[in-house]
Structure formats: structure tokens, C-alpha cells
Amino acid sequence: MERICIVGAGSWGTALGILLAKSGHSVTIWSIMNEEVEMLNQHREHIDKLPGITLPDNIMVTNNLEEGMSQTGIVVMAVPSKFVRNTAKLVKQYIQPGQIIVNVAKGLEEETLLTLAEVIEEEMPNNPVTVLSGPSHAEEVAKNIPTTCVVGARSKQVAEKIQDTFMSKTFRVYTSPDIRGIELGGALKNVIALAAGISDGLKFGDNTKAALMTRGIAEISRLGLAMGASIHTFGGLSGVGDLIVTCTSMHSRNRRAGILIGSGYTLEEAISEVKMVVEGVNTANAAYKLAQKYNIEMPIIEQVSKVLFENKNPKEAVEDLMLRDKTKEHKEYEMDFNKIINWEEE
Ligand SMILES: NC(=O)c1ccc[n+]([C@@H]2O[C@H](COP(=O)([O-])OP(=O)(O)OC[C@H]3O[C@@H](n4cnc5c(N)ncnc54)[C@H](O)[C@@H]3O)[C@@H](O)[C@H]2O)c1
Structure with a gap:
């Protein structure tokens, strides 16, 4: 005891x-x-x-x-x-x-x-x-x-x-x-939950939410790796596990705030409606600064920050995410994929 x-x-x-x-x-x-x-x-x-x-x-x-x-x-x-x-x-x-x-x-x-x-x-x-x-x-x-x-x-x-x-x-x-990885996973998933909520508020579908969650964990992992965490942590309970629960549950205040913002509420109105601390808002700001500090591409976190702090229209933010430069799914882990087939040698 x-x-x-x-x-x-x-x-x-x-x-x-x-x-x-x-x-x-x-x-x-x-x-x-x-x-x-x-x-x-x-x-x-x-x-x-x-x-x-x-x-x-x-x-x-x-x-x-x-x-x-x-x-x-x-x-x-x-x-x-x-x-x-x-x-x-x-x-x-x-x-x-x-x-x-x-x-x-x-x-x-x-x-x-x-x-x-x-x-x-x-x-x-x-x-x-x-x-x-x-x-x-x-x-x-x-x-x-x-x-x-x-x-x-x-x-x-x-x-x-x-x-x-x-x-x-x-x-x-x-x-x-991996203390740092666990903490980054737990903190940053709240920003992705805001994005998932915004998507629900815009009446987008399950496809959109799955995309935000999957590409969201890719962003979190990229930053985590640059900050010395292990990639495996982000496939674990404090990575994808916490992301799933936060992006799908109505218990999540970040997701609830996102739904309100996607339905047309301002950030202030959404926070006062949720009546509790919406930690993803402060984390979005910090995460955006970390992405710049470590020079890491974090497009979802960037767009969430623009919607929250620059009044960007959420629909436009989604369009900007969809129309980014085309890329490979796992370009940062190219070495692993070269073991399957090395396209450059074709
Ligand atoms: N609620 C959950 O399901 C859950 C699960 C895992 C982790 N967390 C994390 O745990 C932390 C607390 O979350 P919560 O849901 O209990 O939040 P909460 O909003 O329910 O807790 C607020 C509590 O913080 C205390 N408090 C208020 N003002 C304070 C002040 N100025 N100084 C010190 N203490 C003050 C009070 O006891 C107050 O009830 C958060 O970081 C959250 O992300 C929450």
C-alpha cells in the first residue's frame, strides 16, 4: 500500500x-x-x-x-x-x-x-x-x-x-x-483532435477524419524524432492510442471545441461553450513554434493554428491541405522502402 x-x-x-x-x-x-x-x-x-x-x-x-x-x-x-x-x-x-x-x-x-x-x-x-x-x-x-x-x-x-x-x-x-515521446504524443494529439472536430463540424466524413488522424500521427512522429523521441512511442498508447480516443470521443473537449469552430463559432465562443480548458489551443501555438524551431513540416498543425489564431476559414484550410505539393507517403523513411524496391535504380 x-x-x-x-x-x-x-x-x-x-x-x-x-x-x-x-x-x-x-x-x-x-x-x-x-x-x-x-x-x-x-x-x-x-x-x-x-x-x-x-x-x-x-x-x-x-x-x-x-x-x-x-x-x-x-x-x-x-x-x-x-x-x-x-x-x-x-x-x-x-x-x-x-x-x-x-x-x-x-x-x-x-x-x-x-x-x-x-x-x-x-x-x-x-x-x-x-x-x-x-x-x-x-x-x-x-x-x-x-x-x-x-x-x-x-x-x-x-x-x-x-x-x-x-x-x-x-x-x-x-x-x-521515452518520457519525451510520451509527453509529445499526449500533448500534440489535442491539436489533431481540434482538426478532427473541425472536420466533423464541417460535416466531412469518416474518410477525412481517418486522414487527419493518420497524417497527424505522421507529423507528431516527425517532430518527436527530431526532438530525440523514439518512433515506436507514436505507434503506442501515448501516440496512436491517445489520438484515436481523442479524435473519436465526445468526452474530448478539444474535439468538441473543434466541432463548434467547424460549425461557425469563433474560438472564444467555442471555448466559452465547452466551459473547460481546451488545452489543444495553447498546444497548437507551441507546436507551431516547435515545428519552425526544428524545421519540421507539420501542415495540419500549421492549418489548425491559422484557423485558430488568424481567423482562416476552416474550409479553405482543408482545401490547402488537400492541394499541397504531392509527395510520397513516407518520404522521411525512404531508406526502409528502398529495401523493398529502390525506384531510383529502375
Ligand atoms: N480529464 C481527462 O480525462 C484527462 C485524462 C488524462 C489526462 N488529463 C490531463 O490532466 C490534466 C488535468 O485535466 P482535468 O480534466 O482534470 O482538468 P479539469 O479542468 O477538470 O481540472 C481543473 C482542476 O485544476 C485545479 N485548478 C484550477 N485552477 C487552478 C490553479 N490556478 N492552480 C492549480 N490548480 C488549479 C482545480 O482542482 C480544478 O478542478 C490536463 O492536463 C489534462 O490534459 C485529463
């Missing part, structure tokens, strides 16, 4: 708390928002975000971070990406040697273009920072619907400790050393 502090009591922090408590761990959930702490303590349910799901008795909810983190072995960072840096600064005040940090937020820091584990590592360089990611909607995890994720860590021992802690009959966890 572990003692775990979950930092952030939104949908994901609460769902993970429920999952871990049901496995017999002792869980404290901390929130910066006093009303949220009161609501969770009074109703033992997150009425706004996970209605109808009761918190097990072995979950304590507090607004006192020092108390929440004391004597815990694992600290789970479960706040939306834009709050990660400031929350890490708070956590840093009470962190103890050996406490393992698990980042579950998905995004990039807009100003620095760092991944979120990198942001946390900058703030707390002496503690092991791991990431847990994959196709995992909170609404389903909280209801014990079978789910799989991957934990990324620098040390195998630490990865296996987090795997053992989170693993349950309904939550299967794999391990990987």
Missing part, C-alpha cells in the same frame, strides 16, 4: 484518486480551490465533473498542501497544463527527498516550449519525475472501464514502482523510458 497525494481535483485528479483508493492505497487529493474541497468533502462526489461517482472512504480531500504531501511516497501532478509551473512552485516547498512525481497533465509550456515533465524537473531537479499517459478519459476510468496507459521514467525501478501502484484489474500500465 502506498500513500499518495494527488495535486489537482479536476476530472482526472479525482478519477485517479478513486482508482488508486479502490486498489487500497491511502489517497489525499489537494485542490487550490476552497469551494471544490468543500464540495468534495460535503458530497463525497465531484458533482460538476464526475457526477454519480462516490469517493471511497480512504480518500482525504484538503486545501492544505503541506498536510496533503506529508508522509507520501508519490505525488501526482493533475492540474491543467497552464497551471503546472505555478503548482510545481507550490509543491516544491514541501517536497521530500525520494518522493516520486507523476505528471499526468498533457500539454507544452507556451513560453519555453518545454514539456511539462521538463517544467517540473526544472522546479524540482532532485526528485524523480515520471509521466503517465495514454487513452484514458476520466469519465471511463472512474467507472472502472478497462483502460491502458504507459508510464515513462528515467529509471526502470521507478517506472516499475509506478506501474505496480497504478495497475489494477481495470487499469493496465506499461513502462517505457
